[in-house]
Amino acid sequence: xxxxxxxxxxxxxxxxxxxxxxxxxxxxxxxxxxxxxxxxxxxxxxxxxxxxxxxxxxxxxxxxxxxxxxxxxxxxxxxxxxxxxxxxxxxxxxxxxxxxxxxxxxxxxxxxxxxxxxxxxxxxxxxxxxxxxxxxxxxxxxxxxxxxxxxxxxxxxxxxxxxxxxxxxxxxxxxxxxxxxxxxxxxxxxxxxxxxxxxxxxxxxxxxxxxxxxxxxxxxxxxxxxxxxxxxxxxxxxxxxxxxxxxxxxxxxxxxxxxxxxxxxxxxxxxxxxxxxxxxxxxxxxxxxxxxxxxxxxxxxxxxxxx
Ligand code: GLV
Ligand code: MG
Numbered sequence: 001x002x003x004x005x006x007x008x009x010x011x012x013x014x015x016x017x018x019x020x021x022x023x024x025x026x027x028x029x030x031x032x033x034x035x036x037x038x039x040x041x042x043x044x045x046x047x048x049x050x051x052x053x054x055x056x057x058x059x060x061x062x063x064x065x066x067x068x069x070x071x072x073x074x075x076x077x078x079x080x081x082x083x084x085x086x087x088x089x090x091x092x093x094x095x096x097x098x099x100x101x102x103x104x105x106x107x108x109x110x111x112x113x114x115x116x117x118x119x120x121x122x123x124x125x126x127x128x129x130x131x132x133x134x135x136x137x138x139x140x141x142x143x144x145x146x147x148x149x150x151x152x153x154x155x156x157x158x159x160x161x162x163x164x165x166x167x168x169x170x171x172x173x174x175x176x177x178x179x180x181x182x183x184x185x186x187x188x189x190x191x192x193x194x195x196x197x198x199x200x201x202x203x204x205x206x207x208x209x210x211x212x213x214x215x216x217x218x219x220x221x222x223x224x225x226x227x228x229x230x231x232x233x234x235x236x237x238x239x240x241x242x243x244x245x246x247x248x249x250x251x252x253x254x255x256x257x258x259x260x261x262x263x264x265x266x267x268x269x270x271x272x273x274x275x276x277x278x279x280x281x282x283x284x285x286x287x288x289x290x291x292x293x294x295x296x297x298x299x300x301x302x303x304x305x306x307x
Contacts, residue, residue: 007067007096008032009157009208009235010251011244016041016285017050017070023057027141029244033067033236035099038083039074046103047079051086058091067096069133074102084112088119090131097131102164104140116154128154132173133208137161138168149199157206157234158196162303163213165192177212177224187227197232206234215240225250248305258302263294 013034015026018041026034036054038047054070072083088095100112109132116130132154136145142165149158163176171188173180179188193209200207210229212221221243225236235251238244253261268287271280279288 006154007206009067009206010305011247012067012069012208012235012237013244014041014071014211014239017054017057018042019045020053023053023239027062027064027277029241030248031066031071031238031244032248034063035069035071037071038079038087039071040102047073047083051083055087055090058087058094061094068094069099070095071099071101074100075104075108076102081115083120084115088116088125089123092119092123092125092130096131096194097133099133099135099159101135101161102137102141103134103148104138105144106147106151107149109134109155113152114153116166130154131156133157133159135159135161135164137164137210142192142195145195145199146202149203155205157201157208159211159237160193160196160228161206162189162210168194175214177214178220185245193228193231193233201232207232209233209236211237211239212243213239215243218242218246222246222250251301252305252307253298253302253307257298258307261295261298261302264291265299268292268295 009032011031011033013026013029013031015022015034015036017023017036017038023036036057038050038054042050058068058070064154070083072087084098087098098112098116100108103109112132112272119125120127120129132152133156134148136142136148136158137160141148145158149155166173166176171180172182173231197207211227212224214220225247229238229250233251234246238247264282264287267280267282268291271277271287279286281287
């Protein structure tokens with residue numbers, strides 16, 4: 001199985017690296033993945049202390065089979081290289097991926113790939129062990145997204161960063177995840193979401209939706225998550241325990257869809273091997289090779305979710 005296919009990211013929990021109480025709480029939440037944040041959830045004066053706290057949290061363990069990730073600071077700051085070196089040297093064996101925010105071009109990803117290769121060699125980690133997740137959250141990142149998505153075999157996902165993105169293009173709203181008032185002719189985010197999804201899929205990567213900031217409004221979170229799940233996104237960031245179950249449910253197939261997908265796979269397998277036919281009927285439904293591929297996507301997600 002490829003490194004990407006083997007990791008589930010229906011719910012990706014954001015945890016401020018400088019907050020021990022949140023770190024402790026995160027261990028017990030049923031999320032697929034989490035990232036300990038050194039970037040925007042950590043105040044500049046706390047950056048150095050947060051590195052130590054993040055290293056300790058990874059090395060103490062207790063994370064079960066969650067995907068363990070750290071978000072370093074972006075490359076326009078003075079902190080990034082030390083973030084990477086400090087975390088990977090001291091806790092690389094207990095870390096799966098780094099999240100690189102505000103990726104503006106492929107050079108950013110290649111920089112991180114090279115640095116990771118050096119650290120892995122230096123401390124004796126398996127080569128290529130640490131994956132990369134690239135946040136697309138400004139206009140430059142979006143126009144360069146194809147090159148970014150192809151920049152390194154370490155890449156596992158592209159992550160849409162709605163808050164920074166909205167700020168970077170001067171959107172006239174303060175509510176992340178909702179349509180900007182005044183834009184009444186469709187979905188203002190459709191192009192961005194599709195652009196990221198296409199670049200991700202064309203390069204075999206996962207596509208992850210970013211946060212929904214009104215954390216107590218679970219129905220609104222669920223609505224927002226349903227939209228990106230419908231397009232094909234694999235998961236969404238969660239900022240609060242209340243959002244976790246909703247994310248896991250929305251990014252898993254329903255039991256009915258999963259059962260139907262397995263039925264299609266069985267029926268089509270029988271049709272092609274025993275009856276030697278490429279197109280068959282299942283009840284009133286016509287199946288061909290494309291139906292099998294669609295069913296495979298749903299079945300794989302359902303099996304990963306334990307349905
Ligand atoms: C996440 O990083 C965002 O900017 O939305
Ligand atoms: Mg951001």
